[in-house]
Amino acid sequence: MTLFDELQERGLIAQTTDPTEIKELINNGKATFYIGFDPTADSLHVGHFMALSLMKRLQEGGNKPIALLGGGTGMIGDPSGRNDLRTMMTKETIQHNCDCFQKQMSKFIDFSEGKALMINNADWLLNLNYIDLLRDVGVHFSVNRMLSAECYKQRLEKGLSFFEFNYMIMQSYDFLSLFEKYGCNMQFGGDDQWSNMLAGTDLIRRKLGKDAYAMTITLLLNSEGKKMGKTQKGAVWLDPAKTSPFEFFQYWRNIDDNDVIKCLKMLTFIPLDEIKAMEAWEGTSRINEAKEILAFELTKLVHDEEEANKALDAAKSLFSTGNDSENIPTVTISTNEFTNDEIGLLDLLVKTNLLPSKGEARRLVQQGGITIDDVKVDDATISINKSEFDKGSIMIKKGKKSFNKVIIG
């Protein structure tokens, strides 16, 4: 199976400018392609992960990836598909975020010996001269066409500033620069980037009379059509300090039945025929095995095998055997928090950051959502004696899925 076919089979390809030509290029390792990452946060998240794994797949096929950090475009912020203005980040934040991205990417993509490049578009965008840019690049853009782009649709109802409107031009200019300097002939990106990417290939054609190609990756949506990788607390981060490997594992372990196979195909490197075999599990409780495989594989890819094993072990001991395990998320509480060797239950829940406020803690206790060492607590006024910790730790369970070991330290 060719690389292109595999990508297609995995459901990764959304739109392409010229399928025949793109097939030819990537199947034969002749593509030098780029994917842009705007430094909108201090860690990459699941959405970026898809792009990174696509990069890896293509790199393994002999193609040359360029990871483009958006140190320049981040100064503006992409309005595509958004209905409000992004908060403008300070230059320091952008720099910091770029550094964080760079570190995380290096873990994933092999940047050694010219196998891949990492470039920051701040290098050329920041020093642009306005008038020169307008004369060189601006002439090639039609405002009428830009306005009709799908990605601005929402914004045209609510208002779009000229500032953000320029984002498309910046991104197109990136493609042009990379094409000229590095022979980059292809751009990949999320499907929401389609308009921006087309503008880039267009610019190259108009300015240089040459062909460049673009291909978008299917957005990872759940069965309800919402972007995956978001939780109530925010994104699912790749940085273990922001989303612990255990939480990361649990996120995938808990996804909807209908999304498992899709995620296995799109996110993991498990061979397609193995995934096909798992499709038979759909509709039975055996689908849980597939979820476990998915969670394990992804944790392994993003973190490492050891972390994946730990998470798997913790999950198994908590949900199957009910046994204790050293790999369960642990919070530490200081001795100072005790008065007369006791601490109020609600205080304990808040101090350990398991819950944000006492009101919420009280509510949860009253509703029967808190369990300590497998005993349901229904009285919010009780205190926990220090001696409870004599055996080392106590296990606080919030709801069905949130387990936390508490130790004194």
Next chain:
RNA sequence: GGGAGAUUUCCCGAGCGGCCAAAGGGGGCAGACUGUAAAUCUGUUGCUUUCAGCUUCGAUGGUUCGAAUCCAUCAUCUCCCA
């Protein structure tokens, strides 16, 4: 530059000067049911020392016994005219 309107708790969106911590929906959380799934039903969803108190309705001042509701100024946004 001129004119009209908006700004409500996580989001959308009701709110008559006292009955407003603020309708309704979405989302979240918990309980039941389950497979650590979905669907469904129930409860809950500002904070606290919880039969009560405290702080919220863009910001600041003011009118009033009393303001999310009235007035003034400022800020931001939308629309119309130029």
